[in-house]
Each structure stands twice: as structure tokens, then as C-alpha cells.
Amino acid sequence: MPRFSVIVPAYQVQACLSQCLDSVLAQSCADLELIAVDDCSPDACGALIDEYAAGDARVKAVHLAENQGPGGARNAGMAEASGDYLVFLDGDDTLAPDALRALADRIEETGEPDVLVYDYARTYWDGRQVRSRLAGRLAEEGPAPFRLADRPGVLRVLTAAWNKACRREFVERHGFAFPPGAYEDTPWTFPVLMAAESIATLDRVCVHYRQRRRSGALVGADRRHFDLFAQYDRVFAHLETHPELDRWRPELFRRMIDHYAAVVTRRGRLPRGSHAEFLRRARAHYRRYRVPGTRMRPRHALVRFGLRRTFRALRLASAARRRTLRTTVRLARALRAGALRLHYRLQLRLPVRADRAVFAAEAGPGDPGALEEALRAHAPHIRTAWLARPEQQHAVAPGPRLVRPGTAAYWTALARSAYLVTDDVLERRLRKRRGQVVIRTGQGTPLGHMGLDLLERPAAARGTDFAALMRAVDQWDHVLSGNRYATLVWERVLPGRYRTLEYGAPRNDVFQRATSADVTRLRESLGVPPGAVAILYAPAHRDHRRTQGPLIDLAGVARRLGPRFVVLARTPYDPGAGGDAGGRIIDVRDHPSVPSLCLASDALLTDYASLMFDYACLDRPIVVHTADWAAYEAARGTYFDLRAFPPGAVARSEDELADIFASGHWRGSRSAQLRTAFRERFCPYDDGRAAERVVRHVMLGEPPEALPAVVPLAERHPVPSACTRAPAATVPRPSGGVPVTR
Template sequence: MPRFSVIVPAYKVQAYLEECLTSVLEQSYTDVEVIAVDDCSPDACGALIDEAAARDPRVRPLHLPHNVGLGPARNAGLELATGDYLLFLDGDDTLTPDALRDLADRLKATSEPDVLVFDYARTYWTGRTVRNQLADLLTEEGPAPFRLDDRPGLLSLLMVVWNKAYRREFVERAGFVFPPGYYEDTAWTFPVLLTADTLATLDRVCVHYRQRRQGSILVSTSRRHFDVFDQYDRVFAHLDARPELDRWRPVLFRRMVDHLATVYGRRGRLPRDSRAEFLRLARAHYRRHRVPGAPLGARHLLIGLGSHRIYRALSLASGLVRRARRLAAGAGRRLTAAALRTHYRIQLRLPLRADRAVFTRDEGGRYGCNPGALESAFRNLVPHIRTAWIARPEHHHTVPLATRRLRPDSAAYWTALARSKYLVHNDDFGPGVVKRTGQILIQTRQGTPLKRMGLDLRDRPAAARTADAGRMLRSADSWDFVLSGNRHSTLVWERVFPSGFTTLEYGLPRNDVFARATSADVARLRQTMGIPEGSVAILYAPTFRDYRRDHRPALDPERLLHRLGPRFVLLTRSHPSFGEPLARTTGDRVIDVSDHPSVEAVCLASDALVTDFSSLMFDYANLDRPVVVYADDWEAYEATRGTYFDVRDFPPGAVARDEEELADIFATGHWCGSRSQQRRRAFRERFCPHDDGRAAERIVRRVVFGENAWLPSVVPPAGRHPVPPAMAGGPTAPLTTVPVPGSRAPVAERL
């Protein structure tokens, strides 16, 4: 008996069916059977199902002798299902990676509920993906399982069958079957949710709901849309047969009215000569199922009175009101924007303030990275210069109390950009910002470049569509200084951003903390992140892929940890562009640190790094801790994005080309062996020549005091002694606060 039975009806979906079946069969969770129902499809669906069955015994093909429609086809699959739980997947939709694993984990965690509701995202033929707008209803907070009375908002979700997992015993005991006709999900989903004794939710996109450009029944013109009346008759018949459910009648009545109004109001669904008939039937259903005290909105007047003219009048009036509000709001926004532009132009004519410096990163992101390290150095080394940090409101809590907070596009923001002498960014201030004579703009960049950047992206297929050479050069022309950590970076920046800036090859400020941290700092950070004492913490931090739409991780954290044994734990940190964690399940051994505000803190807490083509490897090398390069898609990455050298030929440590090899590297100890140490030593000497803990000081002195400023000499890599990893340092030091030279707080506190 498999854990899941996935029922896939197929009719005229030959272009999508193989992708649909593959999305199920390639799940990391394999305890599944696929019942693929060929609904006498006239295309190649039947052959594709047979081919899939020949390749994988988990596919159970079922060929119907004649076309019966989506509902009866699902019923045919139900009769063959043997799994603990039932899933339904339309032949043109797909499961997301690791969806079944997360479903199985959530079912176990919520004591095997009758129904588990999960989320979906609409995927458009243009490549755009949009998550369900009511995803907040699927929160996993609070007790689970629960009854529908505890979470009635679930009835507001799209009433489809494929966003739920159903306990087969519950479905068979209640005798649920799909009716024929369009909108068959309605007569299944409402009764199921109302009848279930236990429900649970999973706040995770498990299905990609394909929005076809053509061919969807919801955009077809047909009298079969009249089937919606029969479906709601079945829903209310379910209530009539179960008096204990009568309290849900008002909710279902409102849903019915909204649904009928939607079918009627969507252009193209109903043949023109049938619209009046549809409205008459809708009025009859309204009166038949009406609940006393029902609201009288425009849609209820349309359905209840059966008058299209009244509906049109109300809709027109409502539309005029909405349009007036939009115009007023738009006028207000334009007026505000005009006022801010005028304010900025005025500020540009006022004198510069030599004692002001403004910092930001990543379009108003949280405090940190090179700009954050420089801001801290400004406050400590030149306290007469007042600093400000530009951040969106949700990141203001990350900014130190001594630093002024600025909200993007506010009056104070434009004042600071117009009158501050020093401007520091790791990206671009945007086209509306004017670089004044006398202002000094420091471009920190975001690390040592391995992947191609700047003008080198013009011939790269994955990045060329977003590489605006003209904009990049105009931005570079405003830079006074560009930070560099090594000769490689200096040569790249000056070639791919050909302009008149001065390169400060002094090291990267964000890496100063690696040279100053203590064992007490490491112990404190590991404790706050929940890393078990005595374990080996591997940080897995891959970069993004320009050539891929999804961000499916290249390795399975749980499978890797199973190979390595109980001593190891995995810290997973997704790239900021991912928008979701790399690992779906977390616990004592898989710890998601994606939301931790400081990547430097995460590095200090770890014992080793596993990455691919991320610039983090250059920063991490300063810690002199093991680095393993996981280059499973090197050829694809090189062909699409491109790199400046083959990191496999000059790596900072061991190199793995697949997950099996990665596991062997750790299982055999090669990750921290002598060969890996030799590679790391050579890598540090080439790419970390200046990161001795005083890079920010050198930069501030050079920028503020000029070319003749005294600059601290550089300690070579061989003379540095970075804090050892916890697993190499024996028992961790006591959790005391150790001051860092030149700072006002311990490293762990500042991180």
C-alpha cells in the first residue's frame, strides 16, 4: 500500500502530460502510485501514459473506452487507488519539487487528518508565476488538526480538488464521488470540507496551476457552463441530508451567488443568445436556496432580481466610483512625486554637508555587507561625520541605534542624497539621483567576481536580457572609488566598467570581522542558531542560476545527512533572489539560516562551507576553514552565465561533481585533509591578500583624509590567525563578551 495515490486524468493534454507525470515520478519522496486515466483522448495521451508505465512500474495506466469527462474519469481512478492518501493532478499541471515529501511530513506532524489543504501558484505561458493571493489562510500556526469551525476562512479558497490531500478511508467511508459536467470540483470540495472531522494546512506551494493561453474550459464558449446550477444543487442537497451542517448554508449561499455572477460576468463563457436564460435560472436558484438576511450587494441584485440592466447600472456606478478613487489616488501620488522632485532640485542648489555620509545596499535592504561595515568604520574612526542608512521600513530594526534611518523616496532621503558629501552603495542609486560636484561616491560591489559581470554579460544568453550596457556605464561614470579585495577583482572591475574611478585594492570591509572574531563569539553565535554542541556544522550556500526559473536545490539535505551520520548538521542559506528556504523540513540537523541578517555570522558559526559558484567562497577562505565546491552543473553555468576561471582547476578545497561524490568527500575526511588544506592556502594567498581585519580602516582613511593619509600595513595571510571552527577548537570558550579592537561592541553583538 503506497502512501500516496496520485490520480491524473488526461484528455487533450499531450503537450503537457509528460511534464506532469515526470513531476510526480521524480519526487524525492517515492512511496507513490500514479493512476493515469486516459479519458479516450483523441491525441497521444494514451501512448504517453503507456510509455510512462513501461519506464516506471509505479504508473498504473487506465484507458477508458469512451470519453466521460473530468469527474467520471477521476472516479475511475478512485476505484483503483490503494494509497493512504489521495491526490488529484490535472494532466496539464505539475507538482513542485519535494512536494510529496513535505506533504508526508505535514501529515505525520498533524496526526493523519482527513484532509490536508496546501497552496498552489499559477504559472503563465509567459513564464510568470504568481502564488495564490489567499496564501495567508494556509498558515501552520495554531493547533492542528482542527475542524472547519476553527478555520472557516478555508471556504474562501479556490474550490478545486487538486490543492488537497484526502485520506482514502475517509473518502470511501463518506462515499464521495465526482459528478459529471463542468465545475465538478464544486460539488466535491464543499461537501468534503464540511464533512471532514480533522483538517490541516501546509503553507507551501505544491502545485503549479498552468494558465494555458488557449484551450482551457474556463475560457471556452459553451452552454456547458450551465452545469454550475446542477453542481450547487448537489451541494445544497448534501446540506439537506445533514441537518448538523445547516449552519454553513449562509456561507455557501454567498459563494454560490458570487460564482454564478462570475460565470455570467466573464465575457466569452456563455453564448450570447443564452445569457438571458442563464440569468433566469440564476434567479430561480437564488430564490430556491436563499437564506434570510442575505446581503444585497450588486451581485446579489444581479442574481436575485435577474435584471441585467440593474446590474449594469450598479456596475457602472461602482466602476465610476472606483475610477474616481483611482484617479484621486493617482493624482495624489503624482502630486507627491512632483513635490519630492521639486524638493530634490532645491536641495541640489544648497551647499554640500561635509560632515554627512549616507549608506545603503540592495535597493534599501537590511544593514550589512560592505556598506554596513564601512558605516560602522565611519562612526568609529571619523565620529564627526554623521551617518545615515537607507532601508525599507521592514529593515529599520537592523540599523544600529546610532545611525539615522532613511526611508526610500522620502523627503529626508532626497535631502541626504542631495547634500551628503559621501555616498556609499553596493549597487546603483537609480536614474533619478544626480551626482554633484564635490560628492564622493564609493561603490563597494558585492564580493570577488567569479561569474561574469558588467560588459562581459552582453554575449551571455542567460543574463544579456537584463544587461543594459548604457545604464551600467552611466552608473560607473558616477563612481569615485571602487573597492577591491585582490588583483583579480581590480582587473575585472576596471575592464568591465571602463570609467574614471579609482580602485581601492585594500580588502573588503565585510571580511574584517573574520580576523577579529574570537572563540567566544563563535560559541555565542552557534548557541543562538541552535547548533547542537559537539556537532560539525556545514554551511550550504549556493548562488542563483540565470538559466533556471525555479530554485530547486542541487542536493537533498536529508539524504546527505543520512549518509554523513548524526555528528553533522546542515545550515542552509538560500540566495536572496530565491524567496524561499532550500530545505522544506528543518529541525536539529537541518537549520535554515536564510533569514539571518548577517552572512558573516553564519560563516563564523559553521565549520565548513559547501557552495557552487558563489562569491562567498572568497570571503569564507579568510577563515581558513574547509571549503567544498559542489559543481554539479558547471557546463550549463559556464555556457549561460560564464566565469572568469574554472574553479575546478583552482579550487579552495575539494571538488564534488554530484551528490554521491559530495557525500564521499565528507565521509572519507577528504574535506579537511592535507590536499584540501594546500588548495585553500594557495586560494587565500591569491584572493585574500588584504583581508587582515583593517580593510575598512584603510578605505576610510584614504577616502576622508586623501592620498597622503597614513594607512595601516597589511598582515600577509601566513601571519594571520583567524578564529578556529568550533569542531577544531575543542570545548567552546565561555560565553563572555570580548571587545573587538576599534569597535564599541563584541563581534557577536554587532553581527
Template sequence: MPRFSVIVPAYKVQAYLHECLSSVLEQSYADLEVIAVDDRSPDACGAIIDEFAARDSRVRPLHLPGNVGLGRARNAGLAQATGDYLLFLDGDDTLTPGALEDIADRLKAASDPDVLVFDYARAYWTGRTVRNKLADLLTERGPAPFRLDDRPGLLSLLMVVWNKAYRRDFVEREGFAFPPGYYEDVPWTFPVLLTADTIATLDRVCVHYRQRRRGSILGSTSDRHFDVFDQYDRVFAFLDAHPELARWRPELFRRMVDHLATVFVRRGRLPRGSQAEFLRRARAHYRRHHVPGAPLRPRHLLIRFGSHRTYRLLSLTSRLARRTRRAATGTGRRLAHAALRAHYRIQLRLPLRADRAVFTGAGGGRYGCNPAALESTFRNLVPHIRTAWIAEPEHHHTIPVATRRLRPGSAACWTALARSKYLVHNADFGPHVVKRPGQIMIQTLRGTPLKRMGLDLRDRPAAARDADFARMLRSADTWDYVVSGNRHSTLVWERVFPSRFTTLEYGMPRNDVFSRATSADVARLRQALGIPEGSVAVLYAPTYRDYRRSQRPALDLERVLHELGPRFVLLTRAHPSYGEPLTRTTSGRLIDVTGHPSVESVCLASDALVTDFSSIMFDYANLDRPIVVYADDWEAYQAARGTCFDLRAFPPGATARSEDELIDIFTTGHWCGSHSANLRAAFRARFCPCDDGRAAERIVRRVVLGENAWQPSVVPLADRHPAPSAATGLPPVWLATIPAPGRPVPDVEIL
């Protein structure tokens, strides 16, 4: 008996069915069956279903002798289902990666409720996806499971069948089934939610609801839209048969009236000349199911009186009122912006404050990266200079207490930008910031470049997209200093941002912590992340792919962990541009650390790094811990983005081109062997010559205290003692226990 039965009816969706079925069968959670129902489709749907069934035994094809419609096709699949839970997926929609695993986890956490409601996003044919606007109703805060009485707002969600998982024995016990006709979800969804004793929610997009350019049922013109009346008659007949649910009648009446009005006002649904008949039947339904005391709205008046002219007059009045409010709001915003611009211009004419410094990171985000390391050093080394950090309010808690907090766009922020002597950023302050004479701009950027940057992107349209290179160079012209970690970075920055700035080849400030951290710090961080004692923690941190629409990696994390054995733990950290984690698991041996505020802390807690083209490898090399490069798309990445040097010719450790190669590198011990250590040593010598824990101090002394100020000399690599890996505290034989049974143990070095 599988955990899930996914029922997929198919009729005239041959162009989308392959993607639909693949999205189910390629889920990381494999305990499922797919009941694919060919509703006597005149196209190739039946053949596609048979092809999938021949390749995957989990697909159970069902060919109906005649076309029966969406509802009855679902009933046919329902009769064949054997899973604990039922999911319905239309043949042109898709499950998002990892959806079933998250659904299974939530069901377990909520003690197997009758119904689990999850979220969806509309996927437009242009490639744009828009999440459900009522996603807040799916919060997982509060007790679970619950009854609909505890969360009646769920009735405001789109009444469809495919955004829920249903316990099969609950459906069979209550005898739920789909009726024929359009809008067949209505008499299924309402009774299910009203009857369920236990309901839970999952605040996660699990379905991409395809918005077809043409050909969808709701976008077609047909008199079958009149079926909506019969469907609501079935809903109220259900209420009549269950008097204990009578309290829900006012809410369902309101939903009915809203739905009838929507069908009427949406252009293209009703055939020409049928509007009057539709309003007549709508008026009769209003009277038949009317609940005394129900609130009146413009749409209700349309249905109650059946007068389109009255409705148009009320709608026009409502639209005019909304436009008036929007105009007033827009005028207020414009006045506020004008006032801020005037305020900024005034501040630009006032004297600079030599004892002020402003810091921020990309996007007004949390306190971190090179600017944060410099801000801390400013406070410690030159305490007479007051520092401020610009961040959105939700990130203010990450800023040290001694540092002033500024909100982007506020009057205080513009004052600080206009009058502070020192401005420190790792990206760009924006086109409206004026660099004044006497101000000093420090550009830290964000690490050692591997991928192409700046002007090197002119022949890479996939990566550059709509980049404004002229503005990029104008911004570079405002930089007084650019921080560099090595000679490679110096040469790249001066080539791709040709300007008159001074390069400070002093090391990366954010890497200072690697030399200052202790074994106790590493142990504390590992405990905070939930890394089991005695395990080997591997950090997986891939970079962004400009040429991909989906950033989900092809790497099967569960399989990798299974092959590596119980001693390994996998920490996953998604690139900030991903928008979602690589995995939603935050316990056990697969731990997502995307949301952790400090990537440096995550590096310290790990024992090895797996990455691809990310600059994190240059920072991690300072720890002198194993690095494995895993990139199964060398050619595609080079064509879309390109790199500044050939990583294959000068890697920081072992290199894998496939998932099997990656597993083999770990199971044979090559990841920490002598050859990998030699590669890492050469890599570290080339790219970490100045990262000795005092880079930020050298920069502050040079910029603030003057060119002749004493600057600490760079500690040679051989004399550096970065924070030790937790693996060094394990018995010397630990490496010998890692290879899989039957695999040879190579000559390896103890970390």
C-alpha cells in the same frame, strides 16, 4: 500503506502529462502512490501512463473502458487509493518541488487534520507565475487544527479540489464523491469544508495551476456550462440533508450568485444565443435558494432580475466610479512625486554637509555587507560624522540604534542624498541621484568577482538580459573610490567599469569580522542556529543561474546527509535572487539559513563550505576552513554567464562534478585532506592578501582623513588568526570517525 495517494485523471493532456507525473515522482518525499487514470483519452495519455508505470512501481495505471468525465475519473482513482491522505492533481498541472515534504510536515504538526488547505500559483504559458491573491487566508498563525467556523474566510478561496489534502478515512466515512458534468469541484469542496471537524492551512505554493493558451475547459464555449445549476442544486440538497449546517446557507447562496454571474459575464463560455436561457435559469435558481436579508450587489441584481441591460448599466456606473478614484489617486501620486523632485532640486542648491554620510545596500535592504562594515567604522573612527542608512521600513530593525534610519523615496532620504558629503553603496543609488561637486562616492561592490560582470556581459545575453550598459557606465563615472580585495578584483573592476575612479585595494570590509570573532562567538552562533554540539556543519551556498527558470538545485540534500552520516549537519543558504529557500526545514540536521541577516555569521558557525560559482568562496577562504566546489553544470554556466578565470585550474579545494563525487569527497575525507589544504592555501594567498581585519579602517582613513593619514600595515597571512572552527575543539581523532564503513581513511590534516 503509503502516506499519500495522488490521483491524476488524464484526458487530452498528452503535452503536459509527462511534466505532471514527473513533478510528483521526483518529490523529495517518496512515500506515495500515483493513481493515473486514463479517461479513455484519444491521444497518447494512456501510453504515457504505462511508460511511467513500467519505470516506477509507485505508479498504478487505471484505464477506463469509456470516457466518463473528470469527476467520475477521479472517483475511479479514489476507489483504488490506499494512502493515508488523498491529493488530486489535474493532468496539466504540476506539484512544486518539495511540496509533499512540506505537506507531510504540516500534517504532522497539525495532528493529522481531516483537510489541509495549501496554496497555488497560476502558471501562464508565457512562463510567468502569479500566486493566489488570497494567500493571506492561508496564514499558519493561530491554533491548528480548527473548524471552518473559526476561519470562514477559507470559503473565499477558489473552490477547487486540488489545493487540499484529504484524510482518506474521513472521505470514506462521509461518502464524498464527484458528480458528473462541469464544475464538479463545487459539490465536493463545499460539503468537505463544512463537514470537516479539523482543518489546517499551509502557507506555501504547492501546485502550479497551468493557464493554457487554448484548450482549457473553462476557456471553451459549450452549453455544458449550464451544468453549474445542477452542481449548486447538489450543494443545497446537502445542506437540506444536514440541518445542523443551515447557518452556512447565506454564505453559500452568495457564492452561488457570484459564480453564476461569473459564468455569464466571462466571454466565450456560453454559446451564442444561449445567454437569455442562462439568465432565465439563473433567476429561477436565485428564487429557489434565496435567503431573506441577503445583501444585494450589482451581480446579484443581474441574477435576481435576469436583466442584462440593468447589469450593464450598473457595471458601467461602477467602472466609471473606479476610474475616477484611480485617476484621483494617480493625480495625487504625481503631485507628490513632483513635490519630491522639486524638494530634491532645492536641496541640491544648498551647501553640502561635511559631517554627514549616507549608506545603503542593494535594493534598499537590510543592514549588512561592505557598506554596513564601513558605516560601523565611520561611527567608531570618525564619530563627528553622522551616519544614515537607507532601507525599507521592514528592515529598519536591523540598523544600529546610533544610525539614522531613512525610507527610500522620502523627503528626508532625498535631503540626505543631496547634502551628505559621503555616499556609500554596493550597487547603484538610482538614475535620479545627482553627484554633486564635493561629494565623495564610495562603491564597495559585493565581493571578489568570479562570474562575469559589467561590460564583460555584452556577449552574454542570458545574463545581461535588458542591461543598460550606457547607464551602467554613467553610474560608474560617479564613483570616486571602488573597494577591491585583491589584485584580481582591481584588474576586473577597472576593465568592466572603465572610468576614472580610484581603486582602494585594501581588502573587503565585510570580512573584518572573521579576524575579530572568537571561539565564544562561534559557539554562540552555532547555538543560535540550532547546530548540535559536536557535529560538523557544512554550509551549502550556490549562486544564481541566469539560464534556469527554476533555481531549485538538483542536489538531493536528504541523500547527501544520509550518506555523510549522523555527525554532519547541512546549512543551506539560497542566493538573494532565488526568491525562496533551498529547503523549508529549519530543524534537525538540515537547517535553512537563508533568512539569517548576516552571511558572515553563518560562515563563522560552519566548519566547511560547499559552493559553485559564488563569490562567497573568496570571503570564506579568510577563515582557512575547507571549501568544496560542487558544480554539475560547468559548460552551461560558462556558456550563459562565464567566469573571469578558470576555477577548475585554480580551485580553493576539492572539486565535484556530480552528486556522487561530492559525497565521495566527504566520506573519504578528501574535503579536509592535505591536498585540499594546499589548494586552499594557494587560493587564500592569491585572493585574501589584505583581509586582515582592518580593511574598513584603512578605507575610512584614506577617504576621510586624507591620503597621508596613518594606515595600518597589512598583517601577513602567516601571522593571522581567524576565528577558529568549532571542529578544532573536538578530539584529534574526530576526522577518523567520519568516513563511511569500508572506506579507506586518507592522510588528512586536523583542522
């Protein structure tokens, strides 16, 4: 008996059906049967289903002699089901990766509930994914499982069959089945939820609900919307035969009227000339099923009184009001923009203030933040300010004045500050003045192509305004660089008249100043267990991928390594989406300080991210995963073959990756030799005083020969990791074998 019976009705979805079936068969939880029902589809759906059934024993093909609609097709699938739980999926939708594993874990955790309700995301043709607005009602808080009376808000979640897993024995005992016609989910969902003795929720997107570019089922004008009346008749007929459920009548009445109002008010839903008929029937239902004392909402008046013309007039008035409001807002914005332009021109006529410096950072404080801190320490007479949007202000260190872009203070700061420091293109409307100095902090040491080299890489250059970039380059006076290799690259791909300051990366100064107490404090704040080996996982952006999804099975790797290891996952996606890792994955994607994450970790796991060049300053192990090197090199282009000159151990597969950590190779002598050579080439000046050199040379005017001498690599002592200070421990290899002592 399989754990899940996944039932997929298919009718005229031949273009999407393979993707749907593949999403089920590729699940990490393989304890399933896939029942694909050909609803007498006139296209190739039936043939596709037969092909899958022939190739995988878990697929059971069901062919209907005549079209019965989604409800009848699901009923036919249920008749063939033998799994513990029924999971429904439409033929043009897909299961999210590891969704069934998450369902199985939650079902076991909550004691085999009758119904498990989970979330979905609408997916659009351009790759956008929008999660349900009512996801908050699926929060996994409070006792679980529960009854509907304990959390009635679950009744307001989308009335679809495919966002719920139902225990098959429960469904068969109550004789639940789908009715004919459209909106067949409605008289299924409500009775199922009301009858369930135990319900649980899973706050996770398990279904990707495809949104068609053109009108699909029940989206365009169609008489099938009138089926809604028969379906609600069935809902209330169910209440008549089950008096113990009468307490839900007011809520179901409100849901019904809201549903009718949504259909009749949404443009293009009903065929032309049918609105009056729909409202007459809706009004009849209002009178038939209304519960005395039910509080009437404004939208209910449309149905109760059949006020179609009144509602249409109100809708037209509302549209006119919105147009007027938009026009007023545009006019106000234009007036404000004109006033700010005038203000900026006036400020440009006033003297530049030599005791002012402004800082801006797109990628977190980074180098600008380190320079601002050094400026306050070595040139306290210069007042500093940060240009930061509201969402960036939490990442700015306390002390300097915060200036919001687009305000009068913002333009004053740009017009009159002597020093402008940024890690990106500053303000495109900036007019650099005589006496102003623009410092462009580096973007790190590049591995992938940057700047003008991206002209030949359209995937990586998507959206880049090269003309604007070159105008910004012409304004730079100084560009910071961490090594000779980076200097040669940047000066070629961003040609300009600036001077390169090869003093090291200011953001890496903290690695030399931090103490063991700082490391301990950071690990505690992140929730790293004492004695654990913390691996910072930070992959590079993939230009050739429309969406930044998982590159490795992080949860699977964490499970194979065992409880000794934890992963600090700094990924652009939810690192927990790959399944349960026993709490060994810590989501740090929103952490404001990358240097803090580096200090808290014991090793770095990356692929092609430039963070490896900064992390090498810590002299801690680095492991690179190069499974898709060919694709990355083709899309982005690289300046050298990382596999030939790596900073540590190289893994070409997940098996190699797990073995590198379990065997101790990640911190072995060969890895240390590779890291030493890497540091010598890319970290020659990162001795903890890079920011000081910049401030003393640029702001205080000291000549290069008077600046602090660079500390040789052999004499630097970056703070050791917690793992280095911990006693040796024995870790089992993921595939068994001899334990490895470290």
C-alpha cells in the same frame, strides 16, 4: 498495497501530459500507483499513456470508450485504485517535487486522517508562481487531526479535488463519486469535508496549477457554466438525505451565492445574451435554498433581486471612478516629481558640506556598512546618513540618520554631501559636483564574468543597461578592491578614471575582530544545537535558469550526514521544500547579515558564489560543488577554472559531497593546503583594518605610507569556529563502513 493512488484524467492535454506524468513518477516517495485515464481524447493522450504504462510498472492505463468528462474519468480511475489514499491531478498540472513525501509524512504525523488538504500555486507561462490567497487557512496550528466543526474555514478553500488526499476506505464506505458535467468538484468536496471524521492540513504547495495563455476549460464564454446549478442541487440534495449535516446549510448557501455572483460578474464567462437567464436561475436557487436569518452580503443582492442592469451600471461607475483616481494619482505624482526636481536644482546651488557622508547598499550593509562604522569611529566630526527604502531599514545598523529615497531629504543629501558611498549604481539622475567624492565599494572578488564582459553573455546580462552603468562609472572617484586579481578584472570590465584602493574588503573586517563569545551568541540565535557542525550553504545565482530551484537534494544530504550536522541554508527558494530533514536544515535566506552567518558556521558549502573569497578570510573549511560547471561556464563565463584552483575539497556529485563531510576530508590536511593557497592569492589585505585605511586616506587625507601596515597572513588569528573548539566526535559514513573520528 501502495500508499498513494494518483489518478490523472487526460483529455486534449497532449502537450502537458508528459510533464504531468513525469512529476508523479519522479517523486521521492515511490510508494505509489499512477492511474492515467484516457477520457476518449482525440489527440495523442491515449498513446502517451500507453507508452508510460509500458515503461513503468507503477503506471496503469485506463481507456474510456466515450468521453465522460473529468468526473467520469476520475470515477473510472477510483475503480482501479488500490492505494491507501486517493490523490487527484489534472493532466495539465504537475505535482511539486517531493510533494508525496510531504503528504506521507503529514498523514503519518496526524494519525491517518480521512482527508488531508494541501495548498497549490498558480503557474503562468512566464514562470511566475502565485500561491493561493487562502493559504493561511491551511496553517498547521492547533490540534490535528480535527473535524470540520473545529475549523470551518477549511470549507472556503478552493473546491477542487486535486488539493486534497482522501483515504480510499473512507471514500468507498460513504460511496462518494463525481457527478457528470462541469464544476464536478463542488458536489464532491463539500460532502467529503462534512462527512470526514478527521481532517488535517499541510501548509505547503503540492500542486502547480497551470494557467493557460488562452481560454481553457470554464474560463471563456461557455454554456457549461450553467452546469453549476445542477451541481449545487446535488449538494443540497445530499443535505436532505443527511439531516445531521443541516448545520452547514447557511455556509453552503453563502458559498453558492458567492459562486453565482463570481460567474455572472466576471467579464467573458457567460455567452453573450445569457446573463439574464443565468440570473433568473440563480434567483430561483436563492429562494429555494435560502436559510431564514442568513446575513445578506452586498453581492447577494445581485442574485436575490436579479439586478443585472443595476450591477452593470455600478460596475461602469466603479470603472469610471478607478480611471479618475488613476488620473488624479498620475497628476499628483507628476506635480510631486516636478517639485522635487526644482528642490534638487536649488540644493545644487548651495555649498557642498564637507562634514556630511551618505551611504547606500543594495545587497545589505556589506562594505558601505563597515565604512560607515569606521567613519564614526575615526572621523566622528562627519555626520552620516543611510539612503534606505522601508524594506531595507531593518538591515541598517542603528546610529546614522535614515533617509528614504524619493524624498526632499534624499535629494538634499545627494546634492550637498561631500562623500557618497555605494555598492551599486547610485542615483541615475545624480549630478556629481565639484567637491563631492564617490566611493564605489566592490562586489567582491569575481569568478563569473562581470561588467562589459557580459556583453557576450546575453543570459547573464539580461536587463543590464550598459550605458547607464558606464555613466555611473564616470562618476566614481575610488573603487575598493580586495586583491590584485580583482583589481585587474574590475579595471578592465568597468573602465573609468577612478582610482582603485587595494586595501581589502571592509565587510571582512569583522572576521578578525569577532570573539568566540560572538560566535556562540550567533549560533544560539540561529538555533544551532550545541556541538553540531554547522554548514553554511550558499549557492550562486543561475543565469541560465528561469527560476532558481534546488540545485542539490539538500534534505537528502542532511539526512545522510546524520544529526551531527546542520545546514544553514541561504537559498533563493524554500530549503525545506525537499522533504523532512529532521530539523537539520535552518532557513536563513532572509537573515540580514551574511558575515554573521559566516561566523556562526563551521564550513561553507557553495558552488560558484563569490562569498567563498570572503569566507576564506576566516580560514575555515570550504567545499565546492561543481556538478553543473559546464552549464554555468557556458551561460556566465568564468575567469579561472575553480576546479583547478579550489579553496578546499571539490564535489562533482551529491554522493561525493556527502562522503567529503562524512569522511572528514572537508577539514583534512589536503583541504587546508588548498585553502592556504587560496587565501594567499585572494585575501592578502583582509586583516581587519580595511575600512580604517579607506577612511583615513579618503576622508582624513592621510597618505598611503601613513596608513596601518597590513598584517601578514601567518600573523592573523581570525576567530575559530565552534567546531574547532569542540571535542572530537565520531560520525558514521552515509553508506555505512568505518566511522571517522574528528
